[in-house]
Amino acid sequence: MMERNERKKRHFILGSIAEPERFSRPQRIIEQGKVPERDRQRHGAALLGQVEALKPEMLAAREAQEEVGLDGGFGLQVEFESFPDIDLAFESLARERSGIELQNVRHQDQRTYATVFVPDGKLEHFEGLIRDYLEEKRDKAGRARDHKTLINAIQQIRAASLRALWTDDLQVFPATDDETFWWEVWLPVCGDRAGTVANFRSLAEAQDLQVAPGELEFPERTVLLAHASASQMRRSMMTINSIAELRRAKETAEFFHALPPQEQxxxxxxxxxxxxxxxxxxxxxxxxxxxxxxxxxxxxxxxxxxxxxxxxxxxxxxxxxxxxxxxxxxxxxxxxxxxxxxxxxxxxxxxxxxxxxxxxxxxxxxxxxxxxxxxxxxxxxxxxxxxxxxxxxxxxxxxxxxxxxxxxxxxxxxxxxxxxxxxxxxxxxxxxxxxxxxxxxxxxxxxxxxxxxxxxxxxxxxxxxxxxxxxGACTDLIHITEPDAGDYQSIAPVGGLSPFSTTSLTWQPRWPLKPDVVFEGGNAAKDAFGAVWLPSLSLLxxxxxxxxxxxxxxxxxxxxxxxxxxxxxxxxxxxxxxxxxxxxxxxxxxAEWTDTMRSMFLPAREKPSKKDFENLVRHCGFGVPDLDRALWSLSNSLTMVVEEHLYPFKREAHKQPALKDMHLHRLPWPLVELEELGEARVEMRVTLSYFIEPNPSERGFRSRYRYESHGLRFDVKRPSESEDDFRARINAAARNEEEGTRSRGDDPGWVIGIQNRHKGSLHSDIWQGSAADLASRGILAVYPAVGWWKTHTRMERYDTAARYSLVVSIRAPEIEVDLYNAVANLITTPVAVEH
The missing domain is CATH 3.40.50.200 (Peptidase S8/S53 domain)
Known part of the structure; x- marks a missing residue:
């Protein structure tokens, strides 16, 4: 909490101070992951036989689709399975101009499974790929055009089953054919969203599937609910060939019953x-x-x-x-x-x-x-x-x-x-x-x-x-006042995570750091026989x-x-x-973590690692927000807020979209005052907040089918860097983001670190060090990371502006120093800015 005697001051809401800069992309030769060689003739012949076996199934699918009144869009869902421990290059299976569309990608038992919709008459495309492989095809310049990286990775090609469309948890896959429930049905857009939905509704009704009113629309998917048994859905797959994914619909949580206090x-x-x-x-x-x-x-x-x-x-x-x-x-x-x-x-x-x-x-x-x-x-x-x-x-x-x-x-x-x-x-x-x-x-x-x-x-x-x-929920409520609860003890300590709060510890590391924050959510109590919740440990x-x-x-x-x-x-x-x-x-x-949270979820060593702090965030978010700190600055604790627009991508002529702009922020920095503080310990905090546009589908999180429209990242100039060195490092970091490789040399002063903080669309981190060190860190970069705006060219969103909010604080809580007025004087003094 802020000191009560200190006069509260409004945060600095800065105008447009960002300097857009074009990327100068460093060159790097990337060595592709190797796929083991196969016996080319035996492997190619086996795959050709599997494609040949699909032809009668394709014919049966067309006949079934004509029988229910379809006059176009005939085709079959086909599943490709990789060899174990091999990443199938699933993106190269799609040929959207030919109507061959990737529907979903699943990873199970060290294998990759990709489901692809193949229009009637287009099986010959895959036959052609395999024949090129068998013939070791080369172009006129002698370059290999045999698709061996793709073909060597494929172990099996077959007609897709109901399981091939299931992208939900396997534990909730229907146990019997007779089990009836609400299914989430994910449909591709296929160039005509309304037509695809209308066809599905018509065909589902003819198959006695009950379809709920209303649907959700995403850039490449439409989601509806259908009530059916597994056997009904399986029988319908031949005629309803437009389904990209199936999941089990969810029921909402039951709310707790309140135990009312005495009327007053x-x-x-x-x-x-x-x-x-x-x-x-x-x-x-x-x-x-x-x-x-x-x-x-x-x-x-x-x-x-x-x-x-x-x-x-x-x-x-x-x-x-x-x-x-x-x-x-x-x-x-x-x-x-x-x-x-x-x-x-x-x-x-x-x-x-x-x-x-x-x-x-x-x-x-x-x-x-x-x-x-x-x-x-x-x-x-x-x-x-x-x-x-x-x-x-x-x-x-x-x-x-x-x-x-x-x-x-x-x-x-x-x-x-x-x-x-x-x-x-x-x-x-x-x-x-x-x-x-x-x-x-x-x-x-x-x-x-x-x-x-x-x-x-x-x-x-x-x-x-x-x-x-x-x-999420934390708690300070530990005092049990019920007269008949003498044997009970509160479960969570004061300042601890609430026993009711869920966490993201079980999530895969790539997903966002959640919860973001925790607020008071009450406590529970226990005795020798079990646990209960009590009014005295709740909110009124x-x-x-x-x-x-x-x-x-x-x-x-x-x-x-x-x-x-x-x-x-x-x-x-x-x-x-x-x-x-x-x-x-x-x-x-x-937000700040309480001492209890730190003691509960950080190891008892002198300096916890950045991974330890990620673990703390996945339990408690970034801590408990403080209203005064969110509202006001103080003389020795100031906050700056910047709101900006950035163009992350560009497309020139007939080239593929590329990274466009990054922003350099030369912040009004209390340089002299920080230098005078010398080795005194201070803190800088940076929070970057922006909203992504979602494009959900189960087709790989690092492919061109990414969920997020774009990503943004931040970094701060280091004391030993020149401005040109800093700019070069940011260009390299953006390249690494694009290629999915890690940047090296994380700054040890950061609590969470660049490897862990840039997940989701809300990034916050704390730098701790000497005031003299912080004095030379007044330049901050915001730069883009790849998203589907860049990789999905047919959506034509690559020239879209992305807006973001950047919050930067300097805190010297144990020192009497007027940093606030030093910054205020810099802001009122006109500063020439080169663009």
């Missing part, structure tokens, strides 16, 4: 007497809760939530909250933990208001509605925006799926969150801030195993969304039936997410001009 209506009257609310007509930020609805008849909520701001995704559900979860979240988002407010007696000023969209029916499970959650969430976001399109708002959603089988991999739901945040529908015109919960560990048996249960319970869908602020909030009682308790990541929404709204009130990317960045930038 006089507390609320006293609280309302010292609380100032904004008027309905004031242009203030709103926290929009996507939940079970909110009952705005509650005396605490009524002044902040107008009837016109109550919405629902399904008119038959109404807007009221019959379950209680949404109203509980409303109290926290508006006024925080009421136990603290009621106990303080201090005046309270609430500078934001609420909106509500009922996303779930009363049971909180959505079992009776077939429409999938990504589509419903998209609909929910649209409701208040139609009513009040120019309102500044933050969306808060504590709804998650019951399972966590994605392990960080994008899902239809998380990709929909990313698409909404980036405003991909309108090409980034109005990005949104979405805050989502990490999901809860709700098994008391698991709480007893704390904190090991946190490591094995992964963050729930859609908490893996790159663009969302994903919120508003009850949904005020005629019965005014207060109830709530906990876990839902409560933490509501608190995060309230903090975001407070930041937006003070800095109304800042982008959503900047608000997200400031919340993460203000």
């Amino acid at each position: 209506p006089e507390w609320l009257e006293e609280l309302l007497g010292r609380t100032r609310f904004t008027r309905p007509d004031e242009a203030v930020p709103h926290v929009c809760l996507l939940d079970t609805g909110v009952n705005n008849g509650h005396p605490l909520i009524a002044p902040a939530l107008a009837d016109r701001d109550l919405h629902t995704v399904e008119p038959a559900w109404g807007t009221d909250d019959t379950y209680g979860h949404g109203t509980a979240m409303a109290g926290l988002a508006l006024a925080g933990n009421l136990a603290e407010s009621l106990d303080s007696g201090a005046p309270i000023e609430i500078g934001h208001r609420l909106e509500s969209v009922k996303l779930l029916p009363l049971d909180g499970a959505n079992a009776g509605d077939a429409r999938h959650h990504g589509y419903l969430t998209t609909e929910a976001v649209a409701r208040p925006e139609i009513t009040s399109p120019h309102r500044r708002r933050v969306f808060s959603m504590a709804v998650t799926a019951k399972d966590y089988r994605d392990h960080g991999r994008p899902s239809a739901w998380s990709a929909a969150i990313d698409r909404l945040a980036a405003d991909a529908e309108e090409y980034g015109g109005t990005p949104r801030l979405l805050i989502v919960s990490a999901g809860n560990i709700d098994d008391p048996n698991a709480w007893v195993e704390y904190p090991y249960s946190n490591e094995t319970d992964g963050i729930h869908d859609p908490g893996q969304a790159w663009n969302a602020l994903t919120v 909030t508003s009850y949904h039936v005020p005629s019965r009682r005014l207060f109830t308790t709530t906990n876990a990541t839902s409560a933490a997410t509501a608190l995060a929404g309230g903090m975001a709204a407070r930041l937006m009130s003070v800095y109304p001009e800042l982008w959503p990317e900047s608000i997200r960045a400031l919340m993460v930038h203000s």
Whole structure:
């Protein structure tokens, strides 16, 4: 927390200070991974025989497709299997001009499996590749054109089975042919999105598949829900040949039941007497809760939530909250933990208001509605925006799926969150801030195993969304006051991770560092017989039936997410001009790990490694945000915010797209003051926040089918570097990103380090060292990394601008020095900038 006696100062919101520079790409010869040689004649003949065996299946597929009324688009799904421990060059299987399209890629048992749609008459393409291989074909210049790298990697070619289209966790693959459930059906666009969807719906209906209304649209995929048995889906594969992927649709998590405290209506009257609310007509930020609805008849909520701001995704559900979860979240988002407010007696000023969209029916499970959650969430976001399109708002959603089988991999739901945040529908015109919960560990048996249960319970869908602020739970609540709970002890220590909080420890390393932050989510208690949750270890909030009682308790990541929404709204009130990317960045930038978190998840050695800190982030995010630190600078602790646009890629004439610009930021730097501090220990923190446009499909995360539209990275000039040396290092780093190789020579002063921090679309790191060392680090680079805007040329997005927010802080918390005014003087003095 900030010193109480220090006068708070507004952060520096800098103008356009970036200097765009074109890349000068260093040359490097890349040695391709070797594929073992095969007996060319035997191997080629075997593959030719496998392709020949596909011809009667192709004929049967065409006849079946004609029989159901198709007049075009005939073809067969074909699966290619690699040899063990060989990376199949799956991208070279596709020939999109010929209609041969890669549908999905899977990795299992050290093999690569690729499913490809082959149009009727196009099997000859693969026959041609194999014959070139058998003949050791060369061009006129004598260069090999025999495709041996591809052909030597393929062990088997066969008609695709239902399993070939399954890209979900194998543990949820249907156990029997009779099992009936909702399937996520991922369709390719095939040059005609509407036609592909219409054909699927028509054919599915003819096959007695029930298809839910609504769909999710991504650049190269459309996702629908279909209700069918495995046998129905298998029989339909021959006629419905447009399916790229199949996954099992998810059910939403059951919400906990609140254990209400004793009614104390006089507390609320006293609280309302010292609380100032904004008027309905004031242009203030709103926290929009996507939940079970909110009952705005509650005396605490009524002044902040107008009837016109109550919405629902399904008119038959109404807007009221019959379950209680949404109203509980409303109290926290508006006024925080009421136990603290009621106990303080201090005046309270609430500078934001609420909106509500009922996303779930009363049971909180959505079992009776077939429409999938990504589509419903998209609909929910649209409701208040139609009513009040120019309102500044933050969306808060504590709804998650019951399972966590994605392990960080994008899902239809998380990709929909990313698409909404980036405003991909309108090409980034109005990005949104979405805050989502990490999901809860709700098994008391698991709480007893704390904190090991946190490591094995992964963050729930859609908490893996790159663009969302994903919120986990911590706790300071350890005092048990129930008179009949004398044998219980609180499970988590003060300042520790909450027993309810999920983590990303089980994710593959390439996926984002989640959660991003943690907020208070309450604690659990245990005795010799097991674990329970108790009101005294929970947060106090508003009850949904005020005629019965005014207060109830709530906990876990839902409560933490509501608190995060309230903090975001407070930041937006003070800095109304800042982008959503900047608000997200400031919340993460203000976060710190507690001493308890460090002792729990960092090894007990003098200097933990960067990998150790990555492990800490995957448990606790970047720590607990601090509202004062997010809002204000001090004399010896200043923050600068830069908002910029960068063109990451370019395409010239008929060349392939290439990297275009990087930005050099020459920050207003208190050079003299830092040099005078000499060897005194100081800290610099950098946070880079941007929104990617998602393109989900299971076709390889480092291929041209990447999920993210683009990536951005940051680095800081080192004391020993000249500016030209720094520029050359950034060019090399961008090249390494493009080629998927590691940059060497990580700066030891960084806590997380360049190898670990650049995951997802939110990057934060802390540099620690001497003030004299920091004095020469006033130049910072932001540079692009490859994404599908560059690699997918037919989408023609390679000339799109990417906007980003950059937050940089200098902190000398133990030293009396006026760094703030030194920077303020530099900003007011005109500085010539060369472009």
